[in-house]
Amino acid sequence: MKILRNHNLKNLNTLGVDCCCEQFAEINSLADLEALPKDIKITEMLVLGGGSNLLFTQDLPRFVAHIKPRKHITIVDNLVVAWAGTVWDDLVQWAVQRNLGGIENLAAIPGLVGGAPFQNIGAYGAEIKDCLVWVEVYNWHTGLYHRLSNEECMLSYRHSIFKYHDQPWIISRIALDLRPDNPINVSYGPLKTVFDNLGGTPTYQQVATAVTQIRASKLPDPKTLANAGSFFKNPIISDQQAKRLQRRFKEMPLFDTGQPDEHKTSAAWLLEQCGFKGHKEGDAGFYDKHALILVNYGNATGQDLLRISKSAKRAVKNKFAIELEEEVRVL
Structure with missing residues (x-):
């Protein structure tokens, strides 16, 4: 197993963010796993698979173990x-x-x-x-x-x-x-x-x-339009909050969670009501067919994508008093 330094990860994350890691190793087998240095701290290791659920916001001072398909x-x-x-x-x-x-x-x-x-x-x-x-x-x-x-x-x-x-x-x-x-x-x-x-x-x-x-x-194909799928989780809210919101927003979707005192609602619907479906800021934006999909339309940086995602979170919180939580792992 070869360990590389200052390795670029742009082609290994589906948002297409250009960033580098401190050390990098490709894992093809159990033997490669067993060859990893045993002194790497947990906070210094990132296991990278398909890169479809990550937003890199900076270069990583980490050892990246890439599980090759x-x-x-x-x-x-x-x-x-x-x-x-x-x-x-x-x-x-x-x-x-x-x-x-x-x-x-x-x-x-x-x-x-x-x-x-x-x-x-x-x-x-x-x-x-x-x-x-x-x-x-x-x-x-x-x-x-x-x-x-x-x-x-x-x-x-x-x-x-x-x-x-x-x-x-x-x-x-x-x-x-x-x-x-x-x-x-x-x-x-x-x-x-x-x-x-x-x-x-x-x-x-x-x-x-x-x-x-x-x-x-x-949903857009990450191979043709860089994205990480659903960026936020569908929020779970209390029964009391759901009733209060539905008095104001009669079309607000609610789904059963199996618990009598809570409901799940659609993060995409919340974002769409706040005007983020198709919204763009430079090369960062939300997909025009699905408001939950954060997209890199070209050369957006991780910070660009993080900034627009934070704007969306603030808008939803201000309008609905609901705090969206990222489904994508932000690093």
């Missing part, structure tokens, strides 16, 4: 086990082609397998926590591997133990319980509309195809 999927003890460097959508397509259900609603989400439990990725009424069995991590201080169960991963909405821990862990593999008899969920929003119109029970492949088409119609 490489497809490796096996079945072990009736579980689907995938290497962290597998492209997430490659895993989804591998599963649905074999009539294994559980992650079809998560089709076309950018990034690598290792980032899926980190973020507890979710879309169209499903989350990875619904079928995750374990996550294997490598401890670069001790050189040992450890498996965390679903419960130990502490998965919740866009949250996991991997975001807030003080362990020198790098996710190496995950195991999913994908089955030919897992229930099909097409009850969420536009997905429901598609299959209500078609009639009958869809296959896992049909659900994945529909999700891919819906996402493509709403």
